[in-house]
Amino acid sequence: MTTLQAEIAELIRQEGPLPVGRYMALCLGHPRHGYYMTRDPFGSGGDFTTAPEISQMFGELIGLWVAHAWRASGAPARFRLVELGPGRGTLMADMLRATRIVPGFREALSVHLVETSPALRARQAATLQGVAPVWHKTLAEALDGPVIAVANEFLDALPLDQFVMTPEGWRERLVGLDAEGGLCWGLGACASPDAGEQGTVPIGTVFEAAHDALSVVTQLAGHVAREGGAALLIDYGSLRSGFGDTLQAMRRHGFADPLAEPGEADLTVHVDFERMGQAALKAGAALHGPATQRELLLALGLAERAQALSLKADAAQRAAISSAFDRLIAPGETGMGDLFKVLALSQRNLPLLPGFDLHRLPDRG
Template sequence: MTDSPLLNEIKALIKSSGPMPVWRYMELCLMHPRHGYYISRDPLGREGDFTTAPEVSQMFGELLGLWTASVWKQMGSPQLLRLIELGPGRGTMMADALRALRVLPPLYQALNIHLVEVNPVLRERQSATLANVRNIAWHDSVDDVPDGPSIILANEYFDVLPVRQMVRLENGWHERVIEIDPNGKLQFGAAPEPTPRFDVLLPPLVRAAPIGAVFEWRPDGEIMKLATRVRDQDGAALIIDYGHLRSDAGDTFQAIARHTFADPLKAPGQADVTAHVDFQALARAAEDVGARVHGPVTQGDFLKRIGIDTRAAALMQKATPEVATDISVALKRLTDTGRGGMGSMFKVLGISEPRLTGLAGLSDLEQAGETS
């Protein structure tokens, strides 16, 4: 990693205002208007810092396209459908999804595409990838997307939303902060006073956590916004991210640079800074506003239920031996449920208007491939 111009700015803020909450540090690392990681670069692919599922194989986006078709039919096949993607990367997933949807002209003609992206570099990549797509618009926030029946896709979106960390000390739960050590380097610390009545917010598994335990939580605003939209305007949202099925204690704050873990305090703005997603908390927040929740399930289970094995077999049948091997490797990578495999680390959660039941892949009864 190169020298971080953001580091000195963060140190100056700490010196003038005191220790900085982890959520604020994460926000600056990712979204600082000049030096933020997601403002200034394309982080994807082999030459970037990490690889997302759409970059692994076309099958991922194609199957999400078929999932979209399945939900659209459940919605009553509206003549206008806003297909919204949050954090679309290079546009790869949307391109693959739309290719799959071209076999359904009534749906394809109904689509309006909305990409929520703040990174100008990635917007240019998306525009090039989707140059032949009609009815497409970019937005800084999902709030800017016009009303109407919607299906929202969010792959690796929630993990980069700022997370609050609380650490348990002898006298209660304290906000975890970033401070400057005697050698002038950044280090973790704790606010001097406990957060009043924080215990009442804790899920059951965390209430008996030992001294020194860390609990992470994200404000519910973003998930409640999505849940309210699909509840009121018809539709569904699909959230795919790495995280845990149940709320529990644990420090998952991490940085990734050049496909390897890095010190999250060493070069702010130069690495992807994330924290695992609490899917139980997402589900609870969505239910609180009256949306229906489907899942969560592991990514491996979800992809197998919506037909990735069948799709892989069809692609391999027409492929050269070398390409067939690549497809097989990609299939395993996306669905592997072994320790550290994407199939188990990543979880999938569906949120919908109350009348929609049994969303494909999130129920044993329906499959996305059953669209024709």
């Protein structure tokens, strides 16, 4: 039993079963034993690998997208480049390196990182020496004036609550204790989640209420709509809304039981990009997308960038570039191309941003 599991078990004994969202928040963000508070989870020695760690090409192209969004916003003399959940700082470092060629861009920006983990803040500081980033614990602290924000694999780690359709109606899914004192799933009293227009829902259907992710998107959308700028959201999930249990635990690059070792495994969920887009529309922003990561990266010039790097590489380096290229855009379980989606938010007067020429949700709000 992990130390955090013992604390959660005692909390359940005192207060009763926990909603899934509260359980996730404790597993990931407990100040002493939370998963992200105590480690660097990235790379081959960690539990998972993100796109910026696979290849510099990813961050370089995202950086050029950001520079285009800055110019489309009127090239403000001062703006904040905000990254949510910046990992090791790799994505930010690659974005900044790629944008050195853009006149006036580097002089106009200040770097702001939304990060709660002391361990990861230290890693980011080492990666971004000479950049002088400003760290924030909340998104609200980072938003001031024109902003261009990037969130890669951030929304998937935000807590959500789950509801299960039963013969009595929707009931909230809870984490409780079994007869031996171990963690187990259970159901609470009947509830009324905002599941949208649903019609007849089969017994056993799971609805996920992503309140924290929707709050982040609403904040971003409202801010760029009022103050200017754009936001790019990249994560794994679905283009269209639906039902289903997407909660999963990752440890040592494999799936684990979400209840087995609280604080020792990453907990994530799939992002519902349609619901995120509708929240952004209601907050006053324009939408670009959603599209797949494959579509975005190819539209931004991934193939050309890979070819340019290969021309200067030896045989081993060319093989690594080719492998990274495939992993970033390959479909199915072998790559990230279709599983990962991208959605951009902006002021309504901005032109359609790069990579989204053929993808735009209808304006329904």
